[in-house]
Every structure is written in structure tokens, then in C-alpha cells.
Amino acid sequence: MVDKKGDAAIASETRAWANILAKNSIPFLESDHDISQVKLKEELKQLITSPMINHIHVYRLNDDGSIEYFTSYNKNHSFPAISNKIAQISQLTDIKYQNDHLELIVKITQGQQTLGYLFIQSSLLEQHKFIRKLTYFTLAFLFLSLLLAFALSQWLFKTTSQPMVKLIDDIGKISKSRNYQTQLARQPYKELDILTKSINLLLLRTDKHISNFVEDHQHTQSQKQALEDRLSARTDALKESNQELLSTLEKLHEFQDQLVETEKMASLGDMVAGIAHEVNTPIGLGVTASSLLADKLTEIKTAFENKTLKSSQLKKFLNDGDENIAIIFRNLERAAKLISSFKKVAVDQSSAESRTFNVRGLVDEVLLTLSAKLQSAKVAVSVTCPDKLYINSKPGPINQILINLILNSIYHAFDGLEHGTITINIMNLSDQLHINYSDDGIGIDESIKNKIFDPFTTTKRGRGGSGLGMHLVFNLVTQALGGHIVLDEEQEQGVSFDITFPVELAAS
Secondary structure, three states, X not given: OHHHHHHHHHHHHHHXXXXXXXXXXXXXXXXXXXXXXXXXXXXXXXXXXXOOEEEEEEEEEOOOOOEEEEEEEEOOOOOOOOOOOXXXXXXXXXXXXXXXXXXXXXXXXXXXXXXXXXXEEEEOHHHHHHHHHHHHHHHHHHHHHHHHHHHHHHHHHHHHHHHHHHHHHHHHHHHHHXXXXXXXXXXXXXXXXXXXXXXXXHHHHHHHHHHHHHHHHHHHHHHHHHHHHHHHHHHHHHHHHHHHHHHHHHHHHHOHHHHHHHHHOOHHHHHHXXXXXXHHHHHHHHHHHHHHHHHHHHHHHHHHHOOOOOHHHHHHHHHHHHHHHHHHHHHHHHHHHHHHHHHHHOOOHHHOOOEEEEHHHHHHHHHHHOHHHHHHHOEEEEEXXXXXXXXXXXXXXXXXXXXXXXXXXXXXXXXXOOOEEEEEEEEEEOOEEEEEEEEOOOOOOHHHHHHOOOOOOOOOOOOOOOOOHHHHHHHHHHHHOOOEEEEOOOOOOOEEEEEEEEOEEOOO
């Protein structure tokens, strides 16, 4: 790095000398006197004061474009003349470094006219000698500095490090013996003495903390022993209670199988609550009507026994009796229908027997059974089903599914409509019976779409709807038939259900 910086400085100085000498050469190159060469040579000797310049060559550019040697300067006899550099003019326009010198050629110009060229060679030896001397001096200085630093470190170690080493050794002994009541000796240096005082204070606090810890530990141990005694007494009491619990658990285990089965039918709990609510209303009305009828009957008996019974009074009693009996009958019939519907929901799927039957015939039987209701509601039914599709399955659940879907459409989908259409498409694919049931009614309210198969889901609560129809269908499809039913929520008008369950094809 130093050599590069030194060489750059010499190069800069060389270029400066070249420009100065080129400028001073102009008058001599413009002169036609033969003595101009000698005068320029003397001028160069007087101008050059730098010891680094070895050689100067001046070349003249003739009018015909040729270049000729004009004059030169050589440092001394130790630097003999060198050959001309006319052939290297184009190569030396930038400084060129050699082993121990550098060379440069610059133009000698007057205005826009080139009069000639000046070659200059500068020595790098002086700079390199200076750098070597500086390097030797620097190394010697560094060696002396290291020697002085080593001597100083030895002195500092003896005067400062030894007390520190002893302090560290004393701390190690205290840590090993755990005798925190020991105090460290005073130190000769202020900073080290301050550190010693701080360590002594820390040792005192540590000893106090350990003493407090021992006292707390002893207190804790006594409390722990007292607690263990109390726990032992309570454990004995708990053992007696556990014996009673164990006997109770043995009884509970006897009913475990029943509880498992009850858990499987947990959904029926919600149905029972809904049925209780639905049945309560008609039974309550029936009880009220029967109470009124009983009161009227008591009045008639009293009048009859007192022989004050009038024909108008008897006629009124008969009319009221007819009305009350009609109320009782309607509400008892309503309760009976609810209970019957509930019995269908809770039917055991294993009770249905499998047999071979014609699917189209089963559908036609269902439609024949419901023909009166369909005609009354002005509902047409379109059925697409192969005539010779025979399967081995459970006709009972399929029958109930179709009946419930059709009645659900009549009571809900076409409520308030003059007419409607039900479409039933049935096909068998890969031992799976696919039933697509749809109607063009008013559809399902958005608020109950996501719970359409839950028990007691209805928009006609209090107006004859129990909310058990679709739940019964769901149970029959999933439990009795082992299939699944899906509501098509993208149906634009009416409702559409896709039902799929496994079957066995049978010969016709």
C-alpha cells in the first residue's frame, strides 16, 4: 500500500516536470538556429533540480510529419544516454512503470499546433529506499513498544494482579466451604477495596438469607407434619365414605348397559319434551270441556231431583253437551295422532322385515291410499320408475317415508295454493336405490333449512303441525334403511330431497 502511494506521488511529480519542461522547450523548437539544441540542453540542466529525473529527450515534429531527435539530458555519468523513444511515442502517452523507474512522453504544443514531444524517465529507487528506511524504523519502533509493554505488564501484574488473584482465591474458598460469615481482607487499591466491601456486604446478606431460609424451612416442615396428621385423619374418614361409594358404584354398574342404550336414544328426550308440550294443549282443552260438562250435569241432576227441571234447561244442556263432547273428541283425537306419530318415530328399525317386492307397485299403493287427500288438495303426482324394478328390502319404512313426504307437501308446500305437482324419480345404480322427491310448492323457510330434520321443527306450531314428519323420514332412511337423505338447498322453487340406501336386486 505504501509503495503504491509513493509511486503515485512520483508519477504525479514526473508529469508536472514533463509539462513544465515541455512549455520551456517551445521557444527552442520554434527557432531555426542550430545553436537552439545546445541552448535547450543547457536550459534543461539548469531547470532540473529533482534528483529523481534520470533522462530527458526532446523530439521535434517536422512539417512533413516526421519526428527527429532534438536534444537530451542525462543525470550524470552513472546514467549513460539511452536510445531514442520515437518508436514508443504512442505507447508512452500514459505513464509506464519499469522495475526501478517510470517513463512518460507528453506533447509540446503551441496553441493548436504540435511542435514535438518530450520524453522523461524518473527513478523509483530513491522512493523505495525511503520506504525501506521507514519500514525498518517502524518495525524497530514496534519492537521497542512491545518490549516496553511487556515490561509494563509485568510490573502491573506484580502490583495489581496479585491482590486480585488473592481476592479471587479467597472468594473460591468461601464458596467451597459455604462459610458466608467470613469477611474478606481490606485491599491496597481504592477500586479493589470498594469491590471487597461490596462482596463482604453480599456475603452478609447471603448468610442472613440462608438463616431465614433455614428457619422458614423448619417452620414449613412443622406445618407439613401437622397437615399430614390432619390428612391422615380425614383419609380414614374418607375410606368409610369410599366403601359406601363403592357399593353404590356396584349398583350403578348393573345398569351400565341400560344407560348405554339410553344414551343411543338421547335424541328421543327432545321428542318426549316436544310431545309433552303438544299433547298438553289438547288434553288440557279436553279436561276443561269435561269439567264444564260435569258441572252442567250436576246442575241437571239437582234440578231433576228437585223436580224443577225445565225443557229449555234440558235442551240447553244437550246442546252444550254436544259442543263439549265434540271438543273432547277433537282434542283426544289430536292427542292420539300425536302419540301415534311419536310411536312411528321411535319404532325399532330391526322390527321391519325384509322381503322382495316391486318398487313401482309399492309407490302406486301409497298413491292409491292417499288419493282422496291428493284430489282434495288438487295435487298431481308424476312418477318415473322402471315397471320391473324388483328389490329385496324393507317395504314398511319405504312406505312410511313416501306417505310422510307426500302429506308434508300437502299440508305445508301447497298451503294456500290452488294446485301443485309432486315429482318422484326412482332408479337403481350400483345396488343403491335413488329416490328423488320434489314438489313445486312454496318451499322451506330459510330459518329452518339447516334444521329441517330435527324433531319438532315446524312453521305451524299451534296450527296442527307437530314437527315430527321430516324427523321420522330421517330416522327411517338412516336407521331402518341404512341410507342417507339430503335437502337440495339450490332448488329455486319448491323443495327437493335426494334419498339413497342400499338394496339387493331381485328377479321379477
